[in-house]
Amino acid sequence: MQQEEELSPDELTALLSSYMPEIPGYRVLRRIGKGGMSQVYLGVQESLDRQVAIKVMSPAALTDEISKQRFEHEARTIAKLEHPCIVGIHEVGRTRQGLLYYVLPYLAKGHLGQRDFTQDEERAVEVLRSLLSALEYAHARGIVHRDVKAENVLFDNADRPLLTDFGIALSKRDSTRITTAGLAVGSGGYMAPEQARGEVVDGRADLYSVGVLAFELLTGHLPFQAADPLALALMHAQDPVPRLAPEKRHWQPFIDRAMAKSPDNRYRNAQQMLGALNQIATGKRTEPVIDPGKLKGLVERWWKPVLATTSAVLLATLAILWLMDGQQTAEPPAGDFFTVEDTPPAPLPAPEPAAIAEPSPAADAEAPAETAPGPAPASGEPRPAFDQVRAEVATTTLDYDPTRPGARELSAARRQIERQRLSLPPGDNAMDSLRAARQVAPREPALLRLSDEVIAYYSTRVVAAVQAGDDGAARQHYDRAAPFAAEMDRLEGKPWLEMREALPPLLLARLESGLEAMDAESVATTKVLAAALDVSPASLEPAWSKAVELPKAGDTLPDNAVAMVLVRAPRGSSAGLGAMRSEVTRAEYAAFASATRRPAARCRNRVVPISLKKRTWDDPGFSQSGNHPVACVSFDDAEAYAQWLSRRTGLSYRLPTLAEWSPLADYRGSGNACSDGRIDCGSEGTVNASQGPLSPLGLAGLRGNVREWTSNCTRGCQRRLAAGLGWRDSAERSSPAQSNDFDADTGLDDLGFRLVREVSAAELGVR
Structure with missing residues (x-):
């Protein structure tokens, strides 16, 4: 428009x-x-x-x-x-x-700020998980939300939380900003300190906002509140994070780190923050929870009693040791803790050497191995008191060298490739791991090899989808592989080059097949796919240039007697279809009536069926010029006109079937019925047949002016179907593709017709 x-x-x-x-x-x-x-x-x-x-x-x-x-x-x-x-x-x-x-x-179930989760930590965790998953996905694609808040978390009909309003988000790959330099964008109650200062921000600003949102979910209010936006920004930048109630103190380390004043002290990314959230959900804590104020009070209250008790225990221990030293040769009393029996105990079995498990890529830690007990004492000697104690040592085996840059990321990529996690899920896929490895080890040979494995997976599927005619899958696989191959500098790698060599012959064969079948739609679809897959037109010659010669819908037909448009191109042995650009006009019908001396049919007003005023095609009850569409003609009149025109021109004209007519009117208009045709526009009667915007195929009058007869019938063909809208119809109560049945020998003052005919490939000059 x-x-x-x-x-x-x-x-x-x-x-x-x-x-x-x-x-x-x-x-x-x-x-x-x-x-x-x-x-x-x-x-x-x-x-x-x-x-x-x-x-x-x-x-x-x-x-x-x-x-x-x-x-x-x-x-x-x-x-x-x-x-x-x-x-x-x-x-x-x-x-x-x-x-x-x-x-x-449109999500009508409200936003997060309208719900109370203060007594439902489990549901709060679910909401935060969803938001972090969404942010992890967006951040991985360079998008920072910049306005995460309760009002921007909506619920769908399944009551799932969805993050919305990325309208002020910016790509972190783009240095340009929609806002004026120094102007902060976002909501003050949730805004990270660096965002409030108008600085360039990254995904960690969104994580700060999630921390604020977590505090709000747990307490029912924001951590900082002020009437003045500047004062609120200063509180975010300077004031310590408020303490949570005792029953929710296990959340405090999570909130403190998420809302750290410096981005470097926050979670590195949404994935790490999600891991910390999962530990809270499973009852684990990554850091000790100690309230500094209560710790100070406990120390002041208990340091003297604790010191006295510790001193007493120490003196008692020294006294016991002194007594034991003086009585080493004396017979110990029966039942004493340090007593040993006169009968030496049976010797302990010799320990078997601990088995060392092979490292597994799927697990980083092995089961603890028991240490062998010490040698048994000589006969008659007292056994040490803790001889039966066994120590357990946890052995952690890594499948990579942690001292090598990028080794951890490459190891993760190997596991993800084995599990077919190439681009999804967000945060746990081979592409993301390889991108991270390239940041720290761009020359690592394994990086190139693993990148080619990922590219090979997608490139083979692109080729297979093209062969199967699944253009959507071909584009989807290509769109995932192409940016990754360019980013990893593997456009000259073997998998990518093999795909580039395989695509032109496949697309060329499709073009040639479409040309042979005169299938313009297939040829156009193949051209669109070639462009999407970055295949050069030069590699598809000569079929690419020949495709321009194919007739296509919307082309003007070389009819001398009437203006015709090709609405369906010939395909193979099937003929195409041409339709009149507009309805048959009053002047055209007058020439037919004069030549054949055909009497005028009965005509009635559809709104007032019984009327004293006689209506005919040359006097329909309203003013018309010769360029207006003829009205008040019956189905029989339209059939007779088609036969007369066919005899005059030597071409076979006929009324369209409803199946042929309906697709012509099924297009997206302007949304204004009066602009698209003549529908309840405040004046009575028709307008020029060529007036108003044309359809995508170049046809006029499909959205109003007069309805049109079709060749379909009902009730034993005593009634005939008319399609579309006329000037008496209301857009609010009608559909452009509607149909109604009427008597075949009676006309209506808002009903006319247009003709169609078959079009052969030979007529269009296609061999």
């Missing part, structure tokens, strides 16, 4: 406040939310008849064209995020007034 002249930000703001915005393809119902940067509306996507949320950006948020283009680019990047815990973006665009908008699923 052509964009109107843009208004000023103030004018646009006033416009948004006064009426619902017009979004092409959507019916806006009402406003359901308003924020500092956008307004949110509930709408219906007309093509799918589903409710959606439409977020229209505030005119003051994006004031110049450069910032708008950056926003559109970033929104399209975010729309590519496909994760079960991220709300996707359906569409990004601009209104006729230049307002930017994007369309989201």
Whole structure:
């Protein structure tokens, strides 16, 4: 749609406040939310008849064209995020007034801030797990959310939490910023200190916000609260993290690290933070939980009693040792702890050597091995008191050398390749591990070999999908492999080169097959796939150039008597189909009536069937010119006209079947019925047959003006079907592809017709 002249930000703001915005393809119902940067509306996507949320950006948020283009680019990047815990973006665009908008699923079950999890730690853990999983996925793709807060966590119909509002997110790979330099973006109650200062942030700022959100879930309130945004920012930057209640102190180390003032002191990434969260969920603690205030009180209260007790124990021990030393030769009293029997004990069995298990890639720790007991004492000698004690030593065996850079990441990649975890799940896949290894060991030979293994997996599947005709799978595998191969500098590696060599012959064969069958659709699909797979057109010659010669839907047919459009190209031995560009006009029908002296059929008003006024095709009850579509003609009249035109031209014209007519009207219009045709537009009668926007195939009048006869019948063919909309129809109560049955010998003042004919490949000059 052509964009109107843009208004000023103030004018646009006033416009948004006064009426619902017009979004092409959507019916806006009402406003359901308003924020500092956008307004949110509930709408219906007309093509799918589903409710959606439409977020229209505030005119003051994006004031110049450069910032708008950056926003559109970033929104399209975010729309590519496909994760079960991220709300996707359906569409990004601009209104006729230049307002930017994007369309989201409508989630009506509210946001996290409307729920109370203070007494449900298990559910709070589930929510945090979902958010960290979503952030881990987004961070791995260079996207920082920058506004994680309770209001941006929505619940779907299955009550699952989903992270939304990536609208102000920025790619960390892009140094440009939508906001003015030094201007912080985000919500003050959740904002990391470095973000509040307007500094460039990374994913650790999102982890800070998750820490704030965790505190809020546990306590029911934010850790820092202030009426002044500057004071709130200073509290985040300077004040210590508040202490949790005693029953929730096991969360304190998690919160303290997540909300560390410096990003370097926080969790390194969402995966590490998720691991710490899982330890809380399973009852484990990574750090001792000690309240400094209570520790000080305990020391002040108990240091004297503890010191006295310790001194008494020490003196008693010294006295016992002195007495034992003086009585070594005396007979010890019976029943004493240190007494040994006169009969020497049976000798202990000789210990077997401890078995050493081979290292396993799937586990880093082996079972503890028992140490052999000491040698048995000579006969008659007292056995040491703790001779029966066995010590256990835990042996940790690594399958990599921890001193070598990148060894740990490469070891993880090997395991992930064995388990077919190549690009998913987020945070535990071979691609991410190899990327991490390349950061610290770019020249490691194993890095190249393992990268080629991953690329080979996808490249072979790209080739197999092309052979099977599964273009979607081919693009999906290629889109995963191509960025990785470029990032790992393996575009010259053997797997990638073998795939590049295999693709042109396969695509060339598909093009030639499509050309032979005159299948323009197949040829066009193959060309699209070749472009998606970066296959050069030069490698697909001469078929690539010959494909331009194929007739395609929308081409004009060389009919002299009437303007015809090719709506279905010939395919193999099947003929194509041509249709009149517009309905048969009153002037064209008048020539037929004059030549054949055919009497006018009965005609009635569909709204008022009984009328004293007689209506005919040359006097339908409203004013018409010769270029208006003829109305008040019966099915029999339309059939007679087709036969007359066929005799005159030597071509076989006929009425279309309903199956042929309906797809012609099934396209996405402007959303304005009056712009698409003549439907309840406030005036009676028809307009010029060629008036209004054309369909994608170049046909006029499919969305109104007059309805059209088809060759289908019902009730023993006493009634004939007419399709589409006429000027008497209401867009709210009608569908462009609807059909109704009428008497074959009677006309209506909003019913006309157009003709179609078969088109052969020879007629189009295709051999």
